[in-house]
Amino acid sequence: MIRAKKAYILDGMKCKTKVAFFAYMALLLLSPAATICFATEESSLADQKAAAGIIHENLILSEDGKTVTGTVDKGITSAEIPQGVTSIAAKAFFHCENLRSIVIPEGVVTIGSWAFSHCRALSEVSLPKSLSRIEAGAFSWCDKLFFIEFPAKLNYIGANAFYSCASLKSVTLPKGIAKIRNSTFYGCLKLEEVIFPQSLTEIEENAFVNCAFKTVDFPPTLVQIGKSAFYHCPQLEKVSIPASVAEIGAKAFAHCPSLSKVEWSNHSWLKEVDADIFSKSPVYTNLNLPDSISLVNYNGPSQEEPVPPELQGEQEEVPSKKKK
Numbered sequence: 001m002i003r004a005k006k007a008y009i010l011d012g013m014k015c016k017t018k019v020a021f022f023a024y025m026a027l028l029l030l031s032p033a034a035t036i037c038f039a040t041e042e043s044s045l046a047d048q049k050a051a052a053g054i055i056h057e058n059l060i061l062s063e064d065g066k067t068v069t070g071t072v073d074k075g076i077t078s079a080e081i082p083q084g085v086t087s088i089a090a091k092a093f094f095h096c097e098n099l100r101s102i103v104i105p106e107g108v109v110t111i112g113s114w115a116f117s118h119c120r121a122l123s124e125v126s127l128p129k130s131l132s133r134i135e136a137g138a139f140s141w142c143d144k145l146f147f148i149e150f151p152a153k154l155n156y157i158g159a160n161a162f163y164s165c166a167s168l169k170s171v172t173l174p175k176g177i178a179k180i181r182n183s184t185f186y187g188c189l190k191l192e193e194v195i196f197p198q199s200l201t202e203i204e205e206n207a208f209v210n211c212a213f214k215t216v217d218f219p220p221t222l223v224q225i226g227k228s229a230f231y232h233c234p235q236l237e238k239v240s241i242p243a244s245v246a247e248i249g250a251k252a253f254a255h256c257p258s259l260s261k262v263e264w265s266n267h268s269w270l271k272e273v274d275a276d277i278f279s280k281s282p283v284y285t286n287l288n289l290p291d292s293i294s295l296v297n298y299n300g301p302s303q304e305e306p307v308p309p310e311l312q313g314e315q316e317e318v319p320s321k322k323k324k
Contacts, residue, residue: 077099087110118142125139186207196222214235239259274296
C-alpha cells in the first residue's frame, strides 16, 4: 500500500510539471519579446535568401533567374546552366579548378570578367550562337582548354580573355571582331594558328606574346599592330605586312629567334619603320624594306639580351601595362 501511494504521488507530480511547462511555453509565445525574436529570425532568413538569389542544382542565380552569379561548391566538376539565363556574372566560376565541362545554353549573351578564370581542368567549351561578348580575363589560366569555337555573333573579346591558355592550339575569330585587345592570347604556348577576320583593324599590345605561330597572315583591313604584340614567339618564321598597316609598335616582333623573313607591300601606308620592332630577331639584319618606307634607329647587330623573366614559365597574375 505504501508503494502504491508513492507511485500515485509521483505520477501527480509529473502531471503538474507537464502542465506547468506547457503553460510557460504558451506565455512565452504570446509575449512581445517572442514575437520580436521570431520576426527577426524570419527577416534574417529572407535577407539570406535575397543575398544568395535562387539556388538551381549547384548554381546560384539572380532573383530574376537571368544571371548565373556563382556556385555553391567551388569543387564542382561539371555544370549545366539552365534555360532562361542570359548572362554569366563576373567571377561566377572563378577558381573552380576541378570544373571539366560546362553546358552554356542558347540565350546567353555575355560571359563576364574572369568568369572561368583559373578553371584549370576545363578542356573544351561550346559557346552558344547567341553569345556576343566575352569580357576581360573570362577564360584566363584555363590550362587544359585546347579548343574553342567562337559564334558568328561574337563582336567583343576583352583584354586577357585567354591569357595563359597553354593548351589552346587554333583560333578562328568571327567577322564581328574589329580589335584584339591587350594580352588576349598572351602565353598561349601551343597556339599555332589564328585566322583573322576581314573586319580586324587593330591588334593591341602584348596580344600574342609567347605563342607558337610559324607564319602570320594579316587581313588587308589591319591598320595598327601594338607594342610587343608578337614578342618572343619562338617558332615564328615569316610575317606578311599588308599595305593597310600604318603603325607598328615598339618591339612588336622582337625576340623572335626564328623570324627570318618579313614581306612588305610596295603601296604600304607606313612611312617609316623603327628597327626596334625586330630587335633580337634574325630579320633585324636584313629587313629589305621597299623604297617607300624609311628605316630609323638601326644600329646594326648588338649583343644578345636575356629573355625577360616574365616569359620564363607560367605567371600567376596579369602583368601591369605601362604605356610610354
